[in-house]
Amino acid sequence: MSVIRHHIPEEMLVAYAAGTLPHAFSVVVASHVSMCAACRASLEAHQTIGGMLLEDMAPVAVSDGLKSHLLSHLDDPFRPDPVYQKSGVLPGPVMAALKGRPPRWKKLGMGVCQDILSEGPEGSVRLLYIPPGQAVPDHSHGGLELTLVLQGSFQDATGRYGVGDLEIANEDLEHTPVADAGDPCICLAATDAPLRFRAFVPRLLQPLFRI
Template structure:
């Protein structure tokens, strides 16, 4: 794996450690820290700090009904979630989102494909396959977009992103990612709102591809 030079911002790691990230972003951050030793260490530091805060806090008053509900929840049997191991270029968190199966690609045209992993009120997460030398249509954002590279690389106006790199694009960025030559660029993209495409054709196709 090439050296990772684009990392998750500390605020994202803190939100993930505290359980305050929606599923699409949580998946992207989980997959990134499974590849990035630096961000994994920062994440674990946030976990440790949160644990220290909880241990240092005093007892909280709780009504009898809420206490009984909490104890019942703790006593209820739970089926453990299966642990998914990395497979090929896909880290464990993405294999879990794929339910252990290979991606089911859908053509976007021009040699590009996508596999939607989730799409709901919290946003969407999808795998993108971009053929070498091909571009994603120019777009800006209605919110935040996280893009994690799993294979190959892409470049845009902010720089080059290789395997393990995480691009954080907000509503101030208007860009056109282009897959570099070599291996096809496969990445995970997470958004909380539809993209804003600059040209007409992508806008017309947007409802069909759910981007």
């Protein structure tokens, strides 16, 4: 079993526990937490502290009709959200984003494929499939990028990332991730701004691939 060496920063865990992390990043954090006992324990500690803070908050006045309004909805039909389990290398949070379906890989070139799970004003989250030995074109970042390895591994200027490892890249990092030999590298990647490619062809195709 791969040893996880690259974890979620504490401030990001705090934001996730408080519910203030953007959706795309939340999917990655939830997936990492499902794979990493250390970060899961840290998250539970932050959630406990958050609960204690709520208990110590001063009461807030509510409207006179709130209780009757709530009681009037007790018999409303309730349909719980489906619970998705891990499937193969895909953690439960990824399966939830996929709504239980298998990945629909779309080719980006040189054997690299992607499946966009969601995208919006706050950012996007996608699955990436990178064949062994293949490089992702050299790029920097317009914002923050989180990349979680689900299968295989890759290397770049900052080090090597195996299953469960999380790479956090910001505007200061320009890199060329390369998948290691062995299994294809499958990653979950979230960004809050478009990537900045150095080469002309990736820049030309960027609007088409929505990266």
